Amino acid sequence: MTAPIRAEFDLDYGEFRLNVDLVLPGSGVSVLFGHSGSGKTTLLRCIAGLQKSSSGFLQINGEVWQDSERGLFLPTHQRSLGYVFQEANLFPHLSVKGNLQFGLKRTGQAGVDLTHILELLGIDHLLARMPDALSGGERQRVAIARALALNPKVLLMDEPLAALDFKRKQEILPYLSRLHRELKIPVVYVTHSQQEVAQLADHLVIMANGRVLAAGPLAETQSRLDMPLAQDREAATVWQGLIQSHESDYHLTRVETAAGSLSLAALPAAAGTPLRLQIQARDVSIALEKPAATSILNVLPATVTGLAAECDGLCVVGLQVGPLPLLAHVSQKSAVVLGLKTGMLVYAQIKGTSILN
């Protein structure tokens, strides 16, 4: 793990002002999430040095790239970064191999061992192809490999899947998940897709109007009741788990999480395999006592951390299950009948989970 990223920028476009002061982890994927026009790309461009803020400070991997107080501003070409855009922007006259080598030749920088990157992104069989003979997803995988070939200290990705159709997105997401597990450098990833947040983020930054509304580890930030994500009908919490064992007689797999052990429909993976589990708020119900007779296999003791009324008779309940946060959507009537209050000890019944990797 490298040193955290420190990013402070104040940039005034007149109609729009970016004003952020952020500390991001030095490894893993930090997702910048927010509506269109909230300033995600502008923040990424400030990190890349493509945009110069009137005042700012940026430190990556212990290196200071910008410090307005000292009059320091490294131009983009002196910043060790990879940048992946919505469109792959490959050189059309160069093969995949030529595209991958181009950056290395131009900068004269020592790159990384490409073999591993090619294998991670599943493009080793495409080296001789020209860009127009690649699918959109393949082109984007080559663009990511090209960014990584320079052995950057940070990888910046600006909605890398936005230009792809649903099928291509599904095709490329597993590669991004693999990268996510294997990359040692921090990734700052811009999206407004909740699916990409759930699948890739370790750390989530929610932006609005050029400011940071909330930032922190994924599950904590997803389940903040004062944030729009928790109020959404699709609200969910992502937990990390490890496959513990299989109950083949019942076609079940037991998964260990920090909140306790869960039984899931049988998974074709060995014990010890890490998993990312998504638990939809609508799949969590609440009981005041441990249900003696229930068909729901996963019932965990929990503490109510807060309640937020939503429209249409819905109540969003924040729960703490061991060290992990969890959201439940119950009807407002149920919240009243159960007398739910912050601090109450309850049981969270998890009716379903989906596996994200």
Ligand SMILES: Nc1ncnc2c1ncn2[C@@H]1O[C@H](COP(=O)(O)OP(=O)(O)OP(=O)(O)O)[C@@H](O)[C@H]1O
């Ligand atoms: N060079 C510029 N000059 C003036 N205003 C700009 C400039 N670049 C961006 N803006 C404005 O800054 C605001 C933030 O834009 P930005 O592209 O950072 O948002 P975003 O969150 O990335 O949006 P999207 O999800 O649509 O890409 C917008 O209102 C945009 O019009």
